[in-house]
Amino acid sequence: VSRFEGITMAPPDPILGVSEAFKADTNELKLNLGVGAYRTEDLQPYVLNVVKKAENLMLERGENKEYLPIEGLAAFNKVTAELLFGADNPVIQQQRVATIQGLSGTGSLRIAAALIERYFPGSKVLISSPTWGNHKNIFNDASVPWFEYRYYDPKTVGLDFSGMIEDIKAAPEGSFILLHGCAHNPTGIDPTPEQWEKIADVIQEKNHIPFFDVAYQGFASGSLDEDASSVRLFAARGMELLVAQSYSKNLGLYGERIGAINVLCSSADAATRVKSQLKRLARPMYSNPPIHGARIVANVVGIPELFSEWKEEMEMMAGRIKSVRQKLYDSLSRKDKSGKDWSFILKQIGMFSFTGLNKVKSENMSNKWHVYMTKDGRISLAGLSAAKCEYLADAIIDSYY
Numbered sequence: 001v002s003r004f005e006g007i008t009m010a011p012p013d014p015i016l017g018v019s020e021a022f023k024a025d026t027n028e029l030k031l032n033l034g035v036g037a038y039r040t041e042d043l044q045p046y047v048l049n050v051v052k053k054a055e056n057l058m059l060e061r062g063e064n065k066e067y068l069p070i071e072g073l074a075a076f077n078k079v080t081a082e083l084l085f086g087a088d089n090p091v092i093q094q095q096r097v098a099t100i101q102g103l104s105g106t107g108s109l110r111i112a113a114a115l116i117e118r119y120f121p122g123s124k125v126l127i128s129s130p131t132w133g134n135h136k137n138i139f140n141d142a143s144v145p146w147f148e149y150r151y152y153d154p155k156t157v158g159l160d161f162s163g164m165i166e167d168i169k170a171a172p173e174g175s176f177i178l179l180h181g182c183a184h185n186p187t188g189i190d191p192t193p194e195q196w197e198k199i200a201d202v203i204q205e206k207n208h209i210p211f212f213d214v215a216y217q218g219f220a221s222g223s224l225d226e227d228a229s230s231v232r233l234f235a236a237r238g239m240e241l242l243v244a245q246s247y248s249k250n251l252g253l254y255g256e257r258i259g260a261i262n263v264l265c266s267s268a269d270a271a272t273r274v275k276s277q278l279k280r281l282a283r284p285m286y287s288n289p290p291i292h293g294a295r296i297v298a299n300v301v302g303i304p305e306l307f308s309e310w311k312e313e314m315e316m317m318a319g320r321i322k323s324v325r326q327k328l329y330d331s332l333s334r335k336d337k338s339g340k341d342w343s344f345i346l347k348q349i350g351m352f353s354f355t356g357l358n359k360v361k362s363e364n365m366s367n368k369w370h371v372y373m374t375k376d377g378r379i380s381l382a383g384l385s386a387a388k389c390e391y392l393a394d395a396i397i398d399s400y401y
Ligand SMILES: Cc1ncc(COP(=O)(O)O)c(CN[C@@](C)(CC(=O)O)C(=O)O)c1O
Pocket: 015, 016, 034, 035, 036, 037, 103, 104, 105, 106, 107, 132, 134, 180, 185, 213, 215, 245, 246, 247, 248, 254, 258, 259
């Protein structure tokens, strides 16, 4: 008797499945605005110059490929925590951050979820509505209960701040609050600095635990420090918190699977003990993380001229996305005679724009216009060239009404 016969077909992933549909489309007008992966003006994937330089260095050194320790490359773990909090942050000097290298952002979120499941049984994680499609999968598979806090307000195409605060306030004491450090996915709507202060207030009042997902540091505004300001604000208040990091977007290391989980504790001793338990969770899951990309990060950050060139390249990538955002807005405003206000597109930050196109309309985008996007109405501006903005504006207007 066959044991696998009974296994049913899984549905395509809401985000990565869009790329599969895009690849299957033979129309040369096709545009992939699904997965959040940076493309150049020629719509080609981009390997940063500093990555190539670091790899040449590494090749010359002829390093071996021995296992990394469970916690990953020490030099990487050092620089990733310093990039996040700032090298001169007291939490770094006081050694209160437990950092281990994770399998990019996803794997780091998953390790954090496993820590929550093991040490905070019954605690819930609050996630924004909407949020990155894979968050629910990660917590479901880690058997961590979650529920949503209001975030996106379709009426204002902005942040439902009062709803967010109300829901965080109403959550059981000691809940984990998952927050996008910058460049909220999928909405592109971030709280203002004043709103971050209020979010920190309510989290402190309720003894909740902030849990940041930082997948776009430096890629959203172009500045590593600016994009980390929400995390640093909470750290400066003396709060314990978790932060998952990813180098997929800001260093273009998508397929190298490089990230980290950081747990800011109240003492160095606690951080040591937390790190030991993070290792115990990682060992049976994947044993130890990939070495190549970790060395790239350690070299890029550790070598001053590479680090400053990286910052220039991040500003270039963020700048290109800002300019196509502007061009798309200009095309839409000029072409749409209905008088609709499209300025929400300019107010959004990072890789994505939340267009307000629903599932049916997004299907019209792909079926009729060969523009591929996620069904929740998100488009990745990273996949858009200035030359294609007119075409995209036509597609959006045709699908919107
Ligand atoms: C908020 C957020 N967290 C974590 C990740 C995980 O990225 P990593 O595992 O590659 O480090 C992504 C990537 N989200 C992408 C860019 C790709 C994806 O869905 O995996 C997206 O299109 O939303 C993300 O947007």
